[in-house]
Amino acid sequence: MKSQLRSIIKPAIALLVICLVVSASLAFTYAVTKDKIEERSKLNAENARKEVLADADSFERVENIEKSINKNPELGLVKEVYKGVKDETPVGYVFMVVTKGYGGDMNVTVGINNNGEITGVKIGDNSETPGLGLRVTDDSFLSQFIGFVPSGPLQTVKRAKTKNEEIEAISSATISSRAVTKAVQAAVDMASQLLKEGGMAE
Secondary structure, X not given: OHHHHHHHHHHHHHHHHHXXXXXXXXXXXXXXXXXXXXXXXXXXXXXXXXXXXXXXXXXXXXXXXXXXXXXXXXXXXEEEEEEXXXXXXXXXXXXXXXEEOOOOEEEEEEEEEOOOXXXXXXXXXXXXXXXXXXXXXXXXXXXXXXXXOOOOOOEEEXXXXXXXXXXXXXXXXXXXXXXXXXXXXXXXXXXXXXXXXXXXXX
């Protein structure tokens, strides 16, 4: 009986020790890398802002965007807004949008200048399918959004586009294509509201 009990206790203790060592190692690794990960994340976000609104040389976070979202719940996809500034003069806005793709949440950064023109779209963290949905990160798809002021709602189509507001979906990745289009539309609508208000959401 004692030998049986001993044969059960010893492996259990050994497993407990292993778990404690692994947990301690993971905690130590997290503590060491946490600041570096956060720093890299902030740097990536800053680079994305510069990429989609190249005319700006600095960015100021717009506070209280909830006021705009409360007026239009469809703007809830917009999580952060930054005013782009050059030589102390506002040149546009950058929107950090989270939309639902085929594989889950997709982070989209959208730049829009003071004229309402879409200046850039960049896809960040996402779980889209490699070779299919992930192709929405390609310039060939994203370039469709850039360089015009939408005169109506953006629309994803499965055929060749006939006007700027039509975004040609990637074959076999319609859900991902629509998700990006929806994110850009939210940014366009938020920009329109902010520009009409003169940026009063700050």
